[in-house]
Amino acid sequence: MKVLQPPYRNRISGVTLDASFLPVLALQLHLLQASTMQMAAPVCLIENGRSGLHIRPEALQLLSKIRKPVVVVSIVGLYRTGKSYLMNKLAGKNSGFSLGSTVQANTKGIWMWCVPYPERPHQTLVLLDTEGLGDVQKGNSQNDSWIFALAVLLSSTLVYNSLGTIDQTAMDKLHFVTELSEHIKTKTSSIHGDTEDTSEFVGFFPTFVWAVRDFTLQLERNGQPITEDDYLEQALELKKGNSQEEQMFNLPRKCIRLFFPTRKCFIFDRPTSRKNLPHLEKMQESQLDTDFVEQAKQFCRYIYWTSQEKTLPGGHVVTGNLLAELVKTYMDAICSGKVPCLENAVLALAEIENTAAVREAGAHYMQLMEQKLELPTETLQDLLDIHKICEKEALQMFMARAFRDDTRQFQGELVKTLDSKKEEYCRRNELKSSEVCLAVLRSLSEGLEQKIKNGAYSRPGGHQEFVNDLKEVEERYHGTPKKGIMAENTLKEFLQSKESISKTILQSDTTLTEKEKEMADAMVKTKAAELEQEVQKQQIAMLEQKLEDQRQSYDMNLQELKEKMDNERRNLLEEQEKMISSKLREQEAFLKEGFQKEASQLSGEIQELKKKKEEVQKPSWFTSAFEILGDVVSVALPGLVGKAVGAVTRWLKRL
Incomplete structure (x- = not known):
């Protein structure tokens, strides 16, 4: 283990630590609570680092959990x-993300803090504090653009933090927004220059919040009071010429307006005197400027209430x-010298997630069957009824993921x-039923077998x-229940x-x-033939039951697919309507x-x-999906070839 040396101090425990040991300690602390x-x-x-941007695998593993x-x-x-002070407040803490107290940037790369979402127990709030942009001591300034692009790609809400006012100097420092088209692509084709897809940025870019720190101006225009949002929109107005x-x-202003349809502005007074700023995280709210405290609370409330x-x-x-897979996909592209592509990332995630969804649904099906099924079942239909219940749950689990x-x-x-x-399960059911039946017959025929062994029937009238x-x-065998x-x-x-x-x-027998x-011999043969016919009739009936079960299973898949596509279509139409309105x-x-x-x-x-919206609204948007499913299922279940086509036709008529 490293020797802890001064002069660096951990702000949580007060223990003196070597600076390079701090990230390791933070990870170890979190692993204890994983x-x-x-x-x-x-x-x-x-x-x-010196070799560029790279993922910390321990942190990625934590996020993956x-x-x-x-x-x-x-x-x-x-x-x-x-920046770090606001992120600590969002985490409900005074300290955590390192604030630093000198002119040297303290945060390097992107730091993550996953905390329970206030009043949303089914969600997790992931806070990402990024390295300060524009540090002249930085070895590679190109990484600033990648860090900014990653923040945009990963976020639901993006906070841009600046000092003073929103003037031309502030806009010039936000040149990273004008470079997004060089660092982000939405489609694979646009990577090769075939199409320009910045028009689609609005469809997946986060909410944009501009936090203006140490603000000293009066919020007025032409002598009339204006809101913070009015101030931002005024600052984004273009200049003719x-x-x-x-x-x-105009360029950075146009980019912000076109890329970020949802915008919000917050202004903050200076929290305390300049000499106290190095001790900000140790100060109580009562020691800070009251206006700043209220402004910070309003900021946090807005982020909590509106972030999706x-x-x-x-x-x-x-x-x-x-999210961990997204991070890995984007970073793999960056490290290989490529431009992160949203379409590629989504397809890569879909491959991983859908594979896991099949595995999870299959495991859930087996778990349910083990819980509900008691072998042997009296009839095949009894097993198929339980199968149908478990299959539906498994299918719904798959569709949800x-x-x-x-x-x-x-x-x-x-x-x-x-x-x-x-x-x-059908084979196990048959095997278990055979075991039970043989045990019953062995028990019932003990006397018969003993007589045969003793030669008791080898006499006149035997x-x-x-x-x-x-x-x-x-x-007696027929009268014994639960044989299967x-x-x-x-x-x-x-x-x-x-x-x-x-x-x-x-x-x-003389x-x-x-x-x-x-x-007598003819009677035995007749009885054997009748029994054989009965067994064959039962086997044919069970085969028909299985085929009917497959047909019902296919109908269930069509129904679940329709419901999923209905939901997907609503989401697509909402996204497109949002983009159109913006x-x-x-x-x-x-x-x-x-x-x-x-x-x-x-x-x-x-x-x-x-035009895209109209295409999604057409019945043909469903048709192709149903036909594809019919082809896929026909391969998976050859006995359904004709029935699958008929089922698709019925569904299309319903639409």
């Missing part, structure tokens, strides 16, 4: 502007383990998996006695095993004439400000979005 996911302190998620939906709040901004200076003035679960395009909610299964590959895998497991004893065994579905087949095999003995006894012996608002604002070119550009984007 089972409850109550993080005692922030941990470094993405480290900015979170199965709840996550709300991700990131903060970005210049170094030494008090075509000179390079005017274009540089992190979602992927289409509305799929991101859990902690999915799976997403972007456009080829229905994973749903088809689940259908095949559950049908295979059902067949295994054959009729044998027939009577065998009939008594059969009758192999009762007739096991009896048939038992009686067949006694046919040679019956013939021997029959031939040695009291019977040849004619009587022929008649662009219409900005178009109206551009027209009012006299920027016809920008308004015209938005008009084309709006028309394209409306």
Whole structure:
């Protein structure tokens, strides 16, 4: 273990620590509480070292353990502007994220703190405190752009923290927003320059909150009071003209307006005197400026009340383990010199999540079957009824977790998996039934077997006695309950095993004439044929039951798929309507400000979005999915080829 050396001090315990040991200690503290996911302190998620950005695997592992939906709040901004203080307040603490007290940036890379969400027990609040942007002592300033891009990609709410006022200097320092199109792509095609997809940023970018620290101006315009939001929108107004200076003035403002449809502004007074700022995290609220304390509370309330679960395009909610996969996917792209692509990330996540969804649903099915099923069942239908209940639960579990299964590959895998497991339970049911039936027959035929062994039937009149004893065994066997579905087949095999003995006894019975012996032998054969026919009839009935179960299973899959697609369509339409409304608002604002070119550009984007919306509203949006599922299931269950086509046709008629 490292030797702890001064002069660095842990602000939680007061113990003197070597600076490089602090991230390790934070991780160790959290590992002790991993089972409850109550993080005692922030941990470094993405480290900015001499060799560039890289993931801390211990932190990624901690994030992967979170199965709840996550709300991700990131903060970005210049170094030494008090970002960490706001994040500590959101965590409900005075300390945690390191504040530092010098002109040197204290936070390196991206630090993470996962805490219970206030009044939302089913969600986890993930706070991401990013390295201060613009540190002149930094080895590679390019990492600033990547850190900013990662904060945008990972967040539900993005807080931009700055000092003083929102003026041109503040806008110039926010040049990272103008570089987002170089560091983020929404589609694979746009990576190769085929299309420009910045128009789609609005569909997945987070809520944008501008926190202005140490604000000293009066919130007024033309002598009239204005709100903080009015102040932000005023600062985002464009300047007319075509000179390079005017274009540089407008570019960051246009990017913020077009990329972040939901915007909010908060202003903060200075919390305390300059000499007390180094001790801010140790000070009680009563020692701080009262206006600042109230402003910080309003900020936290807004973040708590308005921040939404992190979602992927289409509305799929991101859990902690999915967020960890997102981090890994984006970082893999960055480290390999590529541009992070949202479409690639979603497809990679879908592959991982859908594979896990099939595995989880299959395991849940088996768990339910073990709980509910008692072997042997009296009939096959009894087993199939229990199977149907367990299958539905497993299918619903899969549907709740799976997403972007456009080829229905994973749903088809689940259908095949559950049908295979059902067949295994059917085999186990038959085996158990056979064991029970054989045990019953052994018990009932003990006297019969003893007589055969002793030669008791090898005498005049012995054959009729044998027939009577065998009939008594059969009758008592029929009267024994809970033998299961192999009762007739096991009896048939038992009686067949006694046919040679019956013939021997029959031939040695001197009291019977040849004619009587022929008649007795014919009766045995007739009975055996009738029993064989009954067994075959039962097997055909069970086969039909299984085929009917597969048909019902397929209908259930269609029903669950329709419900999932209904939900996905609602989410898509909401997203598209949100994007259209956002662009219409900005178009109206551009027209009012006299920027016809920008308004015209938005008009084309709006028309394209409306076309996409119309496509989603057409019945054909369902048709292709149903037909694909029919093809996939027909391969998984060959006996359903014709019936699957018929089922799809029925569903399409309903639509």
